[in-house]
Amino acid sequence: MLADWLERPGARARLEQWSAASGLDLVTLGTTASKDEIRDTAVTQPLVVAAALLAAAELRDRGLLPEAEVSPADDRHRDTVVAGHSIGELAALAMAGVISDDDAVLLAAIRGSAMAKACADHDTSMVAVLGGRENEVRTAIADAGLYPANINASGQIVAAGDAAACAALSENPPTRAKVRQLEVAGAFHTPFMQSAVEEFATAAAAVTVSDPECTLLSNVDGQAVSSGHEALDRVVSQVTSPVRWDLCSQTQTELGVSAFIELPPSGALAGIAKRQMRGVDRLAMQGPDDLDSANSLAMSASASLYHCA
Numbered sequence: 682m683l684a685d686w687l688e689r690p691g692a693r694a695r696l697e698q699w700s701a702a703s704g705l706d707l708v709t710l711g712t713t714a715s716k717d718e719i720r721d722t723a724v725t726q727p728l729v730v731a732a733a734l735l736a737a738a739e740l741r742d743r744g745l746l747p748e749a750e751v752s753p754a755d756d757r758h759r760d761t762v763v764a765g766h767s768i769g770e771l772a773a774l775a776m777a778g779v780i781s782d783d784d785a786v787l788l789a790a791i792r793g794s795a796m797a798k799a800c801a802d803h804d805t806s807m808v809a810v811l812g813g814r815e816n817e818v819r820t821a822i823a824d825a826g827l828y829p830a831n832i833n834a835s836g837q838i839v840a841a842g843d844a845a846a847c848a849a850l851s852e853n854p855p856t857r858a859k860v861r862q863l864e865v866a867g868a869f870h871t872p873f874m875q876s877a878v879e880e881f882a883t884a885a886a887a888v889t890v891s892d893p894e895c896t897l898l899s900n901v902d903g904q905a906v907s908s909g910h911e912a913l914d915r916v917v918s919q920v921t922s923p924v925r926w927d928l929c930s931q932t933q934t935e936l937g938v939s940a941f942i943e944l945p946p947s948g949a950l951a952g953i954a955k956r957q958m959r960g961v962d963r964l965a966m967q968g969p970d971d972l973d974s975a976n977s978l979a980m981s982a983s984a985s986l987y988h989c990a
Contacts, residue, residue: 683711903928
């Protein structure tokens with residue numbers, strides 16, 4: 682997933698620096714590691730953030746994202762909106778200038794490790810509930826003793842909790858809905874992750890924080906956050922609470938976003954945007970070959986959204 686990006690100037694040095702900070706060989710993990718190696722959430726999370734930030738560095742070099750030294754009062758990026766889904770929020774915070782790229786990868790590694798430990802404490806899982814009437818789906822999730830961990834869009838809610846309860850919901854799905862098992866380590870964004878919060882919060886409290894240099898949306902309620910400290914606090918607290926990407930999409934529409942650019946690893950949220958943000962031009966960046974398309978799309982848009990999966 683990182684091989685093509687490592688051919689870009691300065692990319693390998695960045696990744697080696699993040700590897701030293703995180704204690705993980707992100708170069709190997711992002712190029713030749715097996716699926717089993719990168720499926721470990723302690724590896725997946727920093728790897729996802731690193732992938733997004735390698736792409737973001739290229740966009741920043743093209744003037745499509747604010748530089749760290751640009752004052753928040755500078756209006757050159759007033760129409761730039763940045764949002765991340767779950768672990769992608771750490772990359773989004775770095776893109777918005779709230780934390781450094783180095784700290785984003787470090788925090789992702791700590792978050793991933795802490796959540797992996799929490800997953801080992803209980804036999805939990807996650808399932809995607811696709812379709813059905815929302816009120817009936819929510820009732821079925823609650824009746825099964827599960828939590829709505831990701832409310833991604835109309836007709837797409839991810840339920841999480843006890844693995845046996847997830848299996849039971851799969852066997853008896855809500856009316857007009859399909860339930861699909863997800864390959865994850867445990868019940869993310871639920872109270873099962875409570876033991877991970879303290880370690881993550883301690884690490885987050887130690888990093889330097891600035892206020893966003895462009896519009897930054899939060900998964901908590903989909904609203905823009907103007908305080909860097911609040912933005913980071915929300916990311917910490919949301920380890921145990923639902924991701925409201927549906928509300929992020931709603932705010933994007935209200936803000937007049939006309940170009941949706943998803944950074945790697947990409948595809949899922951551009952797909953949601955296709956259904957929820959009709960008429961918005963979309964690009965799911967897969968590699969450096971998409972940089973020119975991203976540049977053209979952002980430059981022609983009235984308001985651009987950069988998303989980190």
